[in-house]
Amino acid sequence: MSDKITIAIDGYSSTGKSTIAKQIAKHLGYVYVDSGAMYRAVTYYAMTKGLIHESDFNAEALIYQLDIVHINFKFNSELGFAEVYLNNQNIEKAIRTLEVSSFVSKVAAISEVRKKLVAIQQQIGKNKGVVMDGRDIGTVVFPDAELKIFMTASAETRAQRRYKELIERGDDVVYDSVLKNVQERDHLDSTRKDSPLVKADDAIEIDNSNLSLQEQFERVLQLVTMTIEDTE
Ligand code: CDP
Numbered sequence: 209m210s211d212k213i214t215i216a217i218d219g220y221s222s223t224g225k226s227t228i229a230k231q232i233a234k235h236l237g238y239v240y241v242d243s244g245a246m247y248r249a250v251t252y253y254a255m256t257k258g259l260i261h262e263s264d265f266n267a268e269a270l271i272y273q274l275d276i277v278h279i280n281f282k283f284n285s286e287l288g289f290a291e292v293y294l295n296n297q298n299i300e301k302a303i304r305t306l307e308v309s310s311f312v313s314k315v316a317a318i319s320e321v322r323k324k325l326v327a328i329q330q331q332i333g334k335n336k337g338v339v340m341d342g343r344d345i346g347t348v349v350f351p352d353a354e355l356k357i358f359m360t361a362s363a364e365t366r367a368q369r370r371y372k373e374l375i376e377r378g379d380d381v382v383y384d385s386v387l388k389n390v391q392e393r394d395h396l397d398s399t400r401k402d403s404p405l406v407k408a409d410d411a412i413e414i415d416n417s418n419l420s421l422q423e424q425f426e427r428v429l430q431l432v433t434m435t436i437e438d439t440e
Pocket of ligand 1: 344
């Protein structure tokens with residue numbers, strides 16, 4: 209039997225990281241972890257506690273309260289993936305709004321938040337057999353991951369995909385706001401001091417602007433198969 213590997217998938221917002229990560233995890237029988245959901249969960253916490261408003265963010269108070277922010281995942285067999293819980297409340301749907309997206313990169317820039325979430329991520333992945341997607345998985349969380357993938361696509365392609373997703377789930381959004389959010393998060397995530405979004409030296413870049421889901425899956429599966437063979 210082959211040993212399990214760790215697969216890190218990083219990249220810009222709305223590049224479809226979670227779609228491919230879920231497909232690969234299912235195919236291999238690995239655990240899928242959406243690290244972005246954890247940053248969104250902390251953001252949601254801050255919003256519901258009144259720590260974030262349009263022009264004002266009480267980072268000090270959030271840092272102070274971090275010990276009582278409990279985040280975990282529970283597998284939903286109907287959906288086929290693990291949903292995120294905040295202090296025992298299922299918040300999987302609530303964290304996907306454009307409002308949460310508009311604050312999350314500020315929360316994710318706080319070192320104390322990152323330290324807490326990275327420790328949980330490393331704990332979940334300590335026995336390998338995990339596919340994790342995010343911004344710093346191949347650089348910070350699992351620098352020794354056997355396979356690192358870096359996903360890119362044009363901002364317009366990504367905004368179109370995210371706009372369609374939000375409209376399909378019934379959210380009242382306009383395309384321009386979605387595009388603006390994608391561009392702002394690209395900028396904040398890439399320029400923050402702690403764990404900025406950068407391609408790891410040993411990551412394989414995939415631009416999926418013109419790839420169908422099937423083509424993308426086949427491409428990544430080929431990389432996975434080669435990597436598993438190499439580690440045997
Ligand atoms: O799904 P989408 O690409 O829109 O983003 P996400 O993966 O849900 O991540 C939301 C935000 O969390 C990102 O824009 C980052 O600011 C932050 N994040 C991070 O800093 N580090 C990670 N490993 C994952 C997400």
